[in-house]
Amino acid sequence: MLLLEHDAKELAREQGIPVPAGVFVDSRSADGAHFPGGGAWVVKSQVDVGGRGKAGGIGFASSKEDIAAFVHQHADAAIRGHKVAGFRVEEKIAFAYEVYLGFMVDAAQRGVRVLLSAQGGVDVEAHAQHGDAMLTALAMPDEASLVAAATPLVVQLPPELRAPIGEAVAALARVFLHFDATLLEVNPLFVRADGSWVAGDMKLSLDENALERHPELERVVLSRPSVYREAVFKLEQGFDYVEIDSRGQVGLLTTGAGLSMMLIDEMLQAGLHPYNFCDVRTGLLRGVPTRLIEVLKQFARGGDIAVVLVNIFAGITDLDEFARLLLEALDAVPEVKVPVVARLIGNNLEAATRRIAQSGRAITVETDLDKALRLAVARAGVVA
Amino acid sequence: MSGFALHPDMKVIVQGATGRMGSRHAELMKQYGTNIVGGIAGASVRRAESAIPLFDHCADAVAVTGAQASITLVPPMDVLKAVTEALEAGIKLIVSPSEGMPVRDAIVACHRVREHGAHWIGPSTPGLAIPNKLKLGFIPDVSLVSGPLGVMSKSGTLSYETCFRLGSRGIGQSTWIGVGGDSVKGSRFAELLPYFHRDADTRALLILGEIGGSEEEELAEAIRQLGFAKPVFVLLAGASAPEGVTMGHAGALVQGGRGTVKSKTEALRGAGARVFTRIEDLVNGVLASDV
Numbered sequence: 302m303l304l305l306e307h308d309a310k311e312l313a314r315e316q317g318i319p320v321p322a323g324v325f326v327d328s329r330s331a332d333g334a335h336f337p338g339g340g341a342w343v344v345k346s347q348v349d350v351g352g353r354g355k356a357g358g359i360g361f362a363s364s365k366e367d368i369a370a371f372v373h374q375h376a377d378a379a380i381r382g383h384k385v386a387g388f389r390v391e392e393k394i395a396f397a398y399e400v401y402l403g404f405m406v407d408a409a410q411r412g413v414r415v416l417l418s419a420q421g422g423v424d425v426e427a428h429a430q431h432g433d434a435m436l437t438a439l440a441m442p443d444e445a446s447l448v449a450a451a452t453p454l455v456v457q458l459p460p461e462l463r464a465p466i467g468e469a470v471a472a473l474a475r476v477f478l479h480f481d482a483t484l485l486e487v488n489p490l491f492v493r494a495d496g497s498w499v500a501g502d503m504k505l506s507l508d509e510n511a512l513e514r515h516p517e518l519e520r521v522v523l524s525r526p527s528v529y530r531e532a533v534f535k536l537e538q539g540f541d542y543v544e545i546d547s548r549g550q551v552g553l554l555t556t557g558a559g560l561s562m563m564l565i566d567e568m569l570q571a572g573l574h575p576y577n578f579c580d581v582r583t584g585l586l587r588g589v590p591t592r593l594i595e596v597l598k599q600f601a602r603g604g605d606i607a608v609v610l611v612n613i614f615a616g617i618t619d620l621d622e623f624a625r626l627l628l629e630a631l632d633a634v635p636e637v638k639v640p641v642v643a644r645l646i647g648n649n650l651e652a653a654t655r656r657i658a659q660s661g662r663a664i665t666v667e668t669d670l671d672k673a674l675r676l677a678v679a680r681a682g683v684v685a
Numbered sequence: 686m687s688g689f690a691l692h693p694d695m696k697v698i699v700q701g702a703t704g705r706m707g708s709r710h711a712e713l714m715k716q717y718g719t720n721i722v723g724g725i726a727g728a729s730v731r732r733a734e735s736a737i738p739l740f741d742h743c744a745d746a747v748a749v750t751g752a753q754a755s756i757t758l759v760p761p762m763d764v765l766k767a768v769t770e771a772l773e774a775g776i777k778l779i780v781s782p783s784e785g786m787p788v789r790d791a792i793v794a795c796h797r798v799r800e801h802g803a804h805w806i807g808p809s810t811p812g813l814a815i816p817n818k819l820k821l822g823f824i825p826d827v828s829l830v831s832g833p834l835g836v837m838s839k840s841g842t843l844s845y846e847t848c849f850r851l852g853s854r855g856i857g858q859s860t861w862i863g864v865g866g867d868s869v870k871g872s873r874f875a876e877l878l879p880y881f882h883r884d885a886d887t888r889a890l891l892i893l894g895e896i897g898g899s900e901e902e903e904l905a906e907a908i909r910q911l912g913f914a915k916p917v918f919v920l921l922a923g924a925s926a927p928e929g930v931t932m933g934h935a936g937a938l939v940q941g942g943r944g945t946v947k948s949k950t951e952a953l954r955g956a957g958a959r960v961f962t963r964i965e966d967l968v969n970g971v972l973a974s975d976v
Contacts, residue, residue: 303929350929382927406788408868408936409899411795441796442789483788510761510935511787531930541933558866558933559840559895563922565932567963570924580933614845616825617713646849647827670846671965 302507302532303484305347307389308521309505316476319499323391328376331369331388338392344371345391349528350383351504354423358385361393386528394499398462399489401425401435402469404447404477406484412439413447413477415470417454419462421489447474465498466490473500480518481511512536538595542579549576550681552600552639554593554627555612556583564612564670573678576603583618586626593630601636607681608640612670615647624653628660640665640680644673689804689872689880691860693818695778698752699724700759700767702739707758710823711737714756717820722750725770743774754778756812756821761785764808768794772801780821781807781871788935791869798871805871809934810863811841824861825849832857833976835887835915837874839866839895839936843922843964847893850968856976859886866895866934874900875907882913889916889976892958896923897937897944905952916974917958920967921946 304312310320322337325347336342344367346358353359358380360371368390378385401421407414417436418425425435436457440450451470455463469490477485484506491501509532512519519536526533534542541558545565551573555561558580568575577599581592600606613623623645631637641664645653654666665680667673697714701707702724715721715737723746726739740746743755755776757767761783771779779798786808798805806813812822816831828845830852838844841863848858860881864872874892881887890913894901901919908917924946926932928939939945950960961967 302931381929383929406792406869408870409873409903411792411869413792442792478789481787481789508788508935510785511789513762514787541931543930543932545927557840557842557845558937559838559843559893559922560846561842562840562895562926562932562934562937563843563846563920563964565926566922566924570963578932614825614842614849616827616845617823647825 302509302529303349304505304507304521305349305386305525305528306345306503307347307387308525309503310389310500312480312505312518312521313476313500313503316479318472318476319497320503321391321394321499321501323389325387325389326372327387328373331372334390336365336368336390341393342368342390343393344368345389346375346378346380346385347387347389348380348383348385350381353380356380386525394491394501395493396491396501397494398492399501400462400466400492401488402466402473402490403484403486403488404474404482405486407439410439413442414439415447415451415454417451417458417466419458425488442478444474444478447477461496462492465492465496469498480505481508481515482506483508509535538592539585540580540582540592542577542596542599544577544599545575547603548574548605549603550574550605550607551677552576552603552606552609553579553612554581554596554609555579556581557614560612560614568674576600576606583613583615583623586623588622590626590630590633593626594633597630597634597637601634606639608642608677609637610673610677611641611643611645612673613643613645613647615645618647619649620645620647620653621649621656624656628657628662631662642667642673642677642680644668644670687802689877691813691815691819693815694720695754695819696720696722696750696752697754697756697821698722698743698746698750699737700743700755700757700771702726702737702758703735704758708735710758713823714820717826718818719820722752743770743776747774747776752776754780754821756780757783759783761808762787765790765794768805769797772797772803777803779803779805779871780810780812781805782810782812782822783807784809786867788867788869791867795869795871806862807865807871809867810865813860813862815860816858822863824863828852829861830857832859833886833888834858834891834971835881835884835889836861836891836893837877838863838893839900839934840893840922843920844893847891847920847964847967850964851971854968854972856971859884859888866936868898868936874904878904878907878911878913881915882911887915889918889971889974891971892917892919894919894921894949895934895937896921896926896939896946896949899944901949902952905956905958908956908958916976917953917956918967918971919953919958919960920964921949921960921962924962
C-alpha cells in the first residue's frame with residue numbers, strides 16, 4: 302500500500318532522513334496554518350497514486366494567499382480516480398541537481414532492485430527512453446547487500462554527486478528495510494550546491510503483510526481511515542473488502558479473492574453494477590457471523606443496492622453452518638431488506654438449502670454461478 | 686538443483702501438525718491418499734490425540750521417516766522459520782499455504798530454497814495435487830478429477846470453480862499446482878512449465894492468471910523457448926480492478942500501467958495460447974478442443 306507523501310516523509314524524517322520542512326493542511330485548515338520557511342513554498346496534493354505532478358496536483362506559492370487559493374481550488378480534485386486527501390505545504394528547496402534514487406522489490410528476480418539516475422525529476426521516464434540510462438542493480442533485502450549493490454552505480458555519477466548520493470543510499474536503504482517497504486522512491490532527490498541532500502519527493506509503499514510487526518506504521522494507517530480505507534478495514538476486520546461503486550446495485554458477499562475478482566469482471570462485462578469486492582474467507586468464520594454482519598453493514602450504506610449475491614464454493618466449509626451464520630447475520634442487520642440470491646455449492650448443501658427454506662426469508666438458493674447471477678439480475682429488477 | 690518432480694507415494698511431513706488447521710488438514714490429506722509419515726508438533730497441545738507420529742523437529746522426522754516433502758501449516762509470520770528448518774533437515778519439496786507472509790521473508794526463503802537445491806510452492810496457495818493420488822494442501826475433492834489438464838493457478842477459489850465446471854463436464858486434471866497469489870513466491874508459472882512439458886499425463890495446460898506482476902508474460906516467453914507444444918488455455922482475472930487497488934491478492938496490482946490484462950493477453954496469444962476473461966468461455970473453449 303502506497304502511503305501519502307506527507308506520511309512517508311514524516312516517518313522517514315523520524316528515521317533521520319532530511320526532508321523539506323512541511324505541514325499537512327486541508328481546505329478547512331489552510332487559511333489559519335503556519336507554514337515553515339519564508340517566501341517560497343510548494344503545495345503538493347496528497348493522493349495515494351502516482352502521476353500527480355503531470356495531473357496538475359502540484360503548485361508553487363509565494364504568499365499565504367497563493368497557498369490558500371491552490372488548496373481551495375484543488376480540495377475536491379481527484380487524480381486518476383483517487384481523491385485528493387489534503388496538501389503538504391513545504392519550503393521550496395534551492396538545488397543544484399535532481400537525482401532519482403529508488404529501492405523496490407523485484408518479484409520476478411526475488412530481490413530488491415536499486416535504481417539510480419543522475420537525471421531525476423518528473424521526466425525521469427522520458428530521460429530513460431532517450432538513453433540516459435537508469436542504473437540498476439539487484440540486492441538481497443539487507444543493508445550490506447543493498448549498499449554493496451549500489452556502490453558500483455554511485456561511482457558512475459558525476460564526481461560532485463558521489464559523496465552525497467553514497468550517503469543517501471545508505472540512509473534510505475536503512476529506511477526501506479526498517480519499514481519492511483516494497484518501494485521507497487525518492488524523486489527528485491535534491492543535491493544542493495554545498496553537497497548536502499534532501500528528499501524532495503517520496504513514495505513509500507508498505508507490505509501490508511508485515512504491518513503487524515510495525516505498530517508505528519499501523520498507527521499512521523489507522524489515523525487516516527478515509528485515505529487508507531481498505532487497509533484499515535483489513536486491519537480491523539481481518540479480511541478484504543473494497544467498495545467498487547458507491548452507486549452499485551449488487552452487493553457481493555463472497556469468498557475467495559480470485560473468484561470474487563473474476564465475478565466482478567464478468568458482471569461488468571455484462572453491464573451490471575457490483576457494489577463491492579470482498580473475500581470473507583469462510584474457513585476463518587469460526588462459527589460466528591461477525592464477518593458476514595460487517596459486510597451486510599457496508600451494504601446498508603449502499604443506497605442503490607437492489608440484491609445481495611452470495612457465492613460460496615465450499616471445498617471444506619460446511620454449508621449448513623454457513624447458512625446458519627448467514628441467517629444470523631441477516632437478523633442482525635435488518636436494514637438490509639433486499640432479496641438475497643445464494644449460490645452455494647459443496648459440503649452439506651442439502652441441509653443448508655433446507656435450513657434456508659425453513660427460515661421463510663427471501664433467499665433463493667442456486668448451485669450454478671451463472672444462473673445465480675441471472676437470478677440476481679431478475680430479482681433486483683436491474684437492467685443490464 | 687534437480688527439476689521439479691512429484692511422486693504419488695512421496696513421504697510427507699506436516700509442520701504445524703497440532704494446530705487447528707494443521708491437525709484437520711493432516712487428517713484430510715491422509716484420507717485422500719497422501720503418504721503422510723509424520724508431523725512436527727507445536728510446543729503445546731494434544732499430542733496424544735494425533736493420528737500421525739509426532740516429532741519435535743524436522744530433522745528428527747526426516748531421520749526416522751525418510752520424508753522428502755513437507756507442508757507448512759503455520760502462521761504467516763512463522764513460515765520463513767518453518768521453511769528454513771525443513772531445508773536444513775534435507776526436505777526437497779515444501780508447500781506453504783499460509784496467507785500473509787511478509788514479502789521480505791518470502792525473498793529470503795526463496796534464496797534459501799535455491800541454496801539447498803529444493804523447490805517451494807507458495808505462499809498463499811491451496812497447495813498441489815495429483816487427482817486420486819496425492820494432495821499437499823486443501824484443494825477441494827469435489828474439484829479434483831483425474832484427466833488431461835495440467836493446472837497452474839494464482840487463485841485458489843477461481844481454480845476450484847473452473848476445474849469443478851470442467852470436471853463436471855468430463856475434463857479433469859493431470860497435476861494441479863497452486864502457485865499462490867503473492868508477488869514473491871517460491872515457484873512461478875514459467876519455472877514449472879518444464880514439469881508439464883515432460884509429464885506424459887498432461888495433454889494440455891490450464892492457467893488461471895491474474896493482473897499484476899509479470900508471470901504470465903514470462904510464461905509466454907517460456908512456452909516459446911521450450912517449444913511447449915501442448916495446447917495452453919488461460920483465464921485472466923482482474924480486468925476491471927482499478928489501478929493501484931489490490932483485491933485480496935497482494936500480487937494482483939496494476940501499477941504504472943504494467944501488469945494489465947492487455948499486456949498479458951498479447952504476450953500469451955503471441956505464444957499461441959488461448960486467452961479468456963469469462964469462466965464459461967474458457968470451459969467451452971476447452972470442451973470444444975480435442976484435449
